[in-house]
Amino acid sequence: MSEDVVRMQVNPETCIAGGQCELLAPDVFEIDDDEVIAVVQGDGRLDRKVALEVIDRCPSGAISIVEPDEAAGGG
Amino acid sequence: MPTPVAEAPNVTDDGLYLDGIPHDRFAEMRRTPGLMWHPYRDGGFWAVARHAEVKEVSRTPEVFSSAVGHTNLWDLEADALEARRGLIDTDAPDHTRIRRLVASGFTPKNIKAWTDTVGELTDELLDDAEAAGTVDWVDALAAPLPIRVILALLGVPVEDADHLVELSNFLVEGTSEQQSLPPDAFGNTTELRLLPFNSPASHALFEYGEALAARKRAEPADDIVTTLVRAEADGERLTGSEFRNLFHLLVFAGNETTRTALTHGAMALADHPEQWQRVLDGDVTLEQATEEVLRWATPVLHMRRTTTTATELAGTRIGAGEKVVVWYASANRDETAFDDPFTFDVGRTDNPHFAFGGGGPHFCLGAFLARLEIQVVLGAMRDRGLRLRRTGEPVRVPSNFVHGVLSVDMELAR
Numbered sequence: 001m002s003e004d005v006v007r008m009q010v011n012p013e014t015c016i017a018g019g020q021c022e023l024l025a026p027d028v029f030e031i032d033d034d035e036v037i038a039v040v041q042g043d044g045r046l047d048r049k050v051a052l053e054v055i056d057r058c059p060s061g062a063i064s065i066v067e068p069d070e071a072a073g074g075g
Numbered sequence: 076m077p078t079p080v081a082e083a084p085n086v087t088d089d090g091l092y093l094d095g096i097p098h099d100r101f102a103e104m105r106r107t108p109g110l111m112w113h114p115y116r117d118g119g120f121w122a123v124a125r126h127a128e129v130k131e132v133s134r135t136p137e138v139f140s141s142a143v144g145h146t147n148l149w150d151l152e153a154d155a156l157e158a159r160r161g162l163i164d165t166d167a168p169d170h171t172r173i174r175r176l177v178a179s180g181f182t183p184k185n186i187k188a189w190t191d192t193v194g195e196l197t198d199e200l201l202d203d204a205e206a207a208g209t210v211d212w213v214d215a216l217a218a219p220l221p222i223r224v225i226l227a228l229l230g231v232p233v234e235d236a237d238h239l240v241e242l243s244n245f246l247v248e249g250t251s252e253q254q255s256l257p258p259d260a261f262g263n264t265t266e267l268r269l270l271p272f273n274s275p276a277s278h279a280l281f282e283y284g285e286a287l288a289a290r291k292r293a294e295p296a297d298d299i300v301t302t303l304v305r306a307e308a309d310g311e312r313l314t315g316s317e318f319r320n321l322f323h324l325l326v327f328a329g330n331e332t333t334r335t336a337l338t339h340g341a342m343a344l345a346d347h348p349e350q351w352q353r354v355l356d357g358d359v360t361l362e363q364a365t366e367e368v369l370r371w372a373t374p375v376l377h378m379r380r381t382t383t384t385a386t387e388l389a390g391t392r393i394g395a396g397e398k399v400v401v402w403y404a405s406a407n408r409d410e411t412a413f414d415d416p417f418t419f420d421v422g423r424t425d426n427p428h429f430a431f432g433g434g435g436p437h438f439c440l441g442a443f444l445a446r447l448e449i450q451v452v453l454g455a456m457r458d459r460g461l462r463l464r465r466t467g468e469p470v471r472v473p474s475n476f477v478h479g480v481l482s483v484d485m486e487l488a489r
């Protein structure tokens with residue numbers, strides 16, 4: 001994975017489903033209408049700059065970057 | 076209260092706000108290192124004036140609680156707080172449960188589906204306003220649009236809309252000192268202090284909400300009240316009191332706030348015709364202009380939190396159980412967060428305003444709906460090539476909590 005691309009995750013315990021993330025990065029985040037939380041689409045890859053912006057805008061602090069060791073085997 | 080701390084200039088005297096937000100006093104708070112202590116009634120609160128710390132408080136709900144005391148400046152008695160408890164004055168996990176029940180109706184995608192409805196309502200109101208030429212902007216557009224939109228979303232039948240508009244107007248009145256309703260209006264028998272805004276209109280709204288819920292249980296439709304009663308069936312129950320308070324909050328919360336944004340927006344665009352010209356020329360997007368209108372208007376001036384434990388903020392020690400008040404009115408003019416914060420500039424590209432709160436779990440549920448309404452109104456005015464000219468001074472609401480305007484005369488011309 002290139003330096004500038006990171007993978008995103010959403011904490012289902014704290015997400016309040018406001019959809020700020022979907023607005024900023026619709027390819028990666030979508031509000032699941034049944035579960036009513038944001039879910040990551042596909043492999044959740046996002047440009048680091050956009051990722052930091054989304055993390056900052058998420059009101060509940062539910063979004064984070066998957067650290068390389070957590071992602072072992074995934075990327 | 077630890078010493079030494081500087082005492083804040085008074086920003087709670089409602090009368091101050093008759094002339095607008097006392098920006099010079101907030102600027103003094105922002106310049107003063109640490110936090111200032113603001114005396115209030117028989118106690119006081121920590122005044123949080125800078126953008127960075129408004130954000131920190133809003134996003135640390137474990138320490139800065141919404142459920143202790145009240146989210147307004149004064150405390151409610153325990154029984155009144157329990158009776159009124161809904162979404163705003165709840166912490167996790169109750170807050171998360173209630174918020175998710177209602178959130179599905181307010182996601183960007185679901186709100187977008189209402190664009191045409193908002194457009195039709197806006198066109199009707201603008202047609203009438205244009206025909207009249209000079210109107211009270213609040214009466215003609217800013218007040219009727221948000222209430223009609225939220226009633227449509229909730230699933231209130233058209234024939235009941237006038238009744239609810241009337242109730243909502245009584246509630247707005249309930250935020251000020253004068254109330255024209257007798258305590259037993261609408262058959263109310265509840266002690267007023269147990270009702271939101273101490274208003275008997277709240278009782279009527281509760282009753283209406285319950286009747287509507289019964290109707291939606293029998294005849295489900297594609298609306299938010301149906302979503303709430305359907306959730307009941309799935310076992311994710313709202314208690315009766317939670318439903319009542321949530322219905323009440325949904326009718327009220329989006330009403331006065333969006334009205335205020337539309338009114339300050341119109342005033343700013345009339346006062347800065349060169350900014351409106353940029354919108355007319357298509358040099359800036361409706362989204363950009365909308366965010367600047369929200370920053371400029373800051374319809375909700377502050378919210379309060381209460382500490383659950385001793386903590387430190389901006390280098391100031393705060394004890395457990397103390398009040399902390401975040402001032403969005405100040406954060407939205409913070410020199411360290413915005414270039415030229417006192418300039419109305421519809422072309423800002425970086426506009427991290429806190430009109431909808433500083434983030435955190437209580438971030439405004441209706442943010443996308445409010446944005447949609449403002450964008451649709453600006454878009455309709457742009458497409459008509461309308462220009463606004465102020466023909467009178469605004470009559471402001473004397474309140475340290477809402478940045479309200481009761482009336483302002485405007486001339487509309489192409």
Ligand code: HEM
Nearest residue numbers: 162163328329332333336374375431432437439440441445
């Ligand atoms: C321009 C219009 C609006 C403004 C400026 C505004 C502002 C705010 C603010 C400042 C908060 C508190 C945030 C916090 O404590 O961190 C809030 C919460 C809330 N707003 Fe809005 N609001 C607007 C429109 C709406 C609309 C249209 C609705 C529609 C239903 C709405 C529903 C709510 C609700 C339910 C909450 C409580 C959320 C919670 O506690 O989880 N608001 N709003």
Ligand code: SF4
Nearest residue numbers: 015016018019021058
């Ligand atoms: S922005 Fe945060 S809280 Fe909102 S839906 Fe996305 S992850 Fe959830």
